[in-house]
Amino acid sequence: MIPAQFDYAVAVSVGDAIRLLGEGGEDAKLLAGGHSLLPLMKLRFTSPSLLVDIGRIEGLRGIETGDDSFVIGATTRHADLQSRDDMGLIAAAAKQIADQQVRNRGTIGGSLANGDAAADLPAVLLAYGGSVIVQGPDGEREIAAEDLFEGYLTTSIASGEILTQVRIPALTGYGYGYEKFNRRAEDWAMVGVCALVKKGADGTCEDVRVGLTHMASTPLRATATEDALRGQPLDDEHITAAAALAAEGTSPTGDLNATPDYKRNLARVLTLRALVTASQGA
Numbered sequence: 001m002i003p004a005q006f007d008y009a010v011a012v013s014v015g016d017a018i019r020l021l022g023e024g025g026e027d028a029k030l031l032a033g034g035h036s037l038l039p040l041m042k043l044r045f046t047s048p049s050l051l052v053d054i055g056r057i058e059g060l061r062g063i064e065t066g067d068d069s070f071v072i073g074a075t076t077r078h079a080d081l082q083s084r085d086d087m088g089l090i091a092a093a094a095k096q097i098a099d100q101q102v103r104n105r106g107t108i109g110g111s112l113a114n115g116d117a118a119a120d121l122p123a124v125l126l127a128y129g130g131s132v133i134v135q136g137p138d139g140e141r142e143i144a145a146e147d148l149f150e151g152y153l154t155t156s157i158a159s160g161e162i163l164t165q166v167r168i169p170a171l172t173g174y175g176y177g178y179e180k181f182n183r184r185a186e187d188w189a190m191v192g193v194c195a196l197v198k199k200g201a202d203g204t205c206e207d208v209r210v211g212l213t214h215m216a217s218t219p220l221r222a223t224a225t226e227d228a229l230r231g232q233p234l235d236d237e238h239i240t241a242a243a244a245l246a247a248e249g250t251s252p253t254g255d256l257n258a259t260p261d262y263k264r265n266l267a268r269v270l271t272l273r274a275l276v277t278a279s280q281g282a
């Protein structure tokens with residue numbers, strides 16, 4: 001399919017991109033890796049009048065490692081994250097995004113701003129309790145992960161704003177597990193589960209975070225599972241009982257791959273596996 005006609009402009013700075021977006025009006029869109037936007041344009045699900053390319057803005061791509069957090073530039077590619085073993089769960093999830101060609105082009109900012117319920121990184125941001133920085137005509141603001149995802153392909157980033165940075169606490173000392181189920185290797189997640197576990201000095205679960213992908217129109221935390229496991233021994237019995245609660249409060253939709261019930265079962269099974277792996281690494 002061929003997209004509708006559009007204008008194209010290369011932004012040289014964040015300020016330039018904000019100006020171009022403002023001039024382009026409501027139908028202008030940012031272009032990062034293009035690996036979500038261009039397929040939608042080819043299918044004519046969206047027809048922006050102007051694409052503002054942010055791929056060449058200096059300083060927007062890269063990872064800064066602080067004492068207790070990672071600051072990731074918006075145009076940092078999935079491929080930049082996948083080899084960073086010091087980034088634990090973030091790298092583990094990035095490795096499982098599509099194939100290497102997609103990871104070479106797709107960006108973390110594009111993935112989070114796109115707000116696709118089946119994307120891998122949104123649930124990871126939510127589980128870490130991270131945030132994003134956005135800049136727009138009225139200045140800069142920080143949006144916590146729990147306030148970012150509003151619905152299918154909908155986030156709280158306004159149309160004139162640019163996501164510039166992703167901030168993720170390092171959560172040193174946490175074990176992690178990432179489980180993704182799909183029909184074919186390299187597909188989108190039918191369901192995905194990420195888990196972070198911190199073991200206390202007495203061997204019990206001091207903290208646990210579980211993120212669910214594709215179990216609703218937005219990523220979710222499996223709060224019933226987290227509440228059941230926090231403070232409990234990290235043994236088979238308690239992990240299995242907590243994982244059995246993973247689908248509580250979810251609302252997965254049925255699709256060509258799976259019914260809602262099948263997805264709920266997947267969430268429980270994958271949560272068990274992710275928690276076991278995370279506990280072993282904690």
Ligand SMILES: Cc1cc2nc3c(=O)[nH]c(=O)nc-3n(C[C@H](O)[C@H](O)[C@H](O)COP(=O)(O)OP(=O)(O)OC[C@H]3O[C@@H](n4cnc5c(N)ncnc54)[C@H](O)[C@@H]3O)c2cc1C
Nearest residue numbers: 030032033034035036037098106107109110113119120163
């Ligand atoms: C075949 C295929 C398989 C895929 N499989 C997976 C998968 O398994 N898991 C997964 O998570 N993803 C998958 N993806 C999606 C891929 O990861 C995308 O690259 C990513 O979701 C979007 O990033 P992008 O940089 O390509 O964004 P783009 O496509 O350029 O942009 C996406 C949207 O975000 C907006 N946007 C981009 N950057 C910003 C910014 N900095 N600030 C504000 N708005 C912005 C754009 O205007 C657009 O609306 C797949 C893609 C393809 C083509």
